Amino acid sequence: MRTNQNDSDDLIRRALAAFNSGNHRQAIDVCELGLKQHPGDPALCHLLAAVLFAKADLPEARAHIEASLATRPDNAPALILACRIARAEGRFEAAFQFLDRAARLSSQAEMLVERARTFDQAGDAPAASASWTLVLQRDPKSGEAAARLGRLAWQRRAAVEAEGLLERAVAGGGHPSAWFDLGLVRQDMRKFGSAAQAYRRELEMSPAPRKRLSIWVSSCRKPATSTRPW
Incomplete structure (x- = not known):
């Protein structure tokens, strides 16, 4: 006969398999079944919070990660997820508090990235720029850091x-948003041909129609008009 721990572990494996296959509903059902059998299980609460966060159900995700941390307050991955949920909810002070707790338990490199993301989303451009610079210094291949620093530089009107x-940021392929930002920058620099290449690359990676692209085409036909595609 399997022990309660073995049963819990089996449920976690099933929920993870469902989540990784994109079946979020099944993952939630398995986690909820597990929590009926093992109330307050911190691993199941953590996993359910992660699935709910992926579905942007922030209040429920928050409730379950808090339940997990109530049992395991020093679990670094749970603290990092709690930070991300708080950040998504705009609770930036709480996000930094979770990061401070996690920093004593997790790698400094990971904390730098999460701190930079939090400053960025909080709209603190100077602190975000300083944090992303530290990330890029530690990891020169970080496309995310280069992309965010590029966006922040564009917002400062430092186009070059x-x-x-x-x-x-896009040298190794890049994220669609980085290609779009590169298009914006080149457009503002009146490099219309290379801007079009960047926008085209973004559309290849994210093929959904973009109204802003048609606006950009219009602006290129009328150079005297605004070069911002919105």
Whole structure:
């Protein structure tokens, strides 16, 4: 006869398999079944919080990660997930508090990235820029750091710096948003041909129709108009 722990572990494996296959509903059902059998199980609460967070059900995700942390307050992955949920809810002070707790338990590199993301989402551009710079210094291949620094440089109207950072961000393929930002920067620099290439690359990676692209085409036909595609 299997022990309660073995049963819990089996449920976690089933929920993870469902989640990894994209079946979030099944993952939630398995976690909820597990919590009926093992109330307050911290691993099941953590996994359910992660699935709910992926579905953008933030209040329920928050409730379950808090339940997990109530049993295992020093679990670094749970603290990091709690930070991400708090950040998504706009509770930035709470997000930093979770990060401070996790920093004593997890790698400094991971904490730097999460701290930079939190400053970024909180709208603290100077702190975000400083944090992303530290991330890029530690990991020169970080496309995320280069892309975010490029976006922040563009917002400061430092177009040449922004272009260099964004080109660095997309050198290994890049994220669609980095290609779009590169298009914005080149467009503002009146490099319309290379801007079009960047926008085209973004559309290849994210083929959903974009109204802003048609606006951009219109702006290129009328150079005297605004070059911002919105």
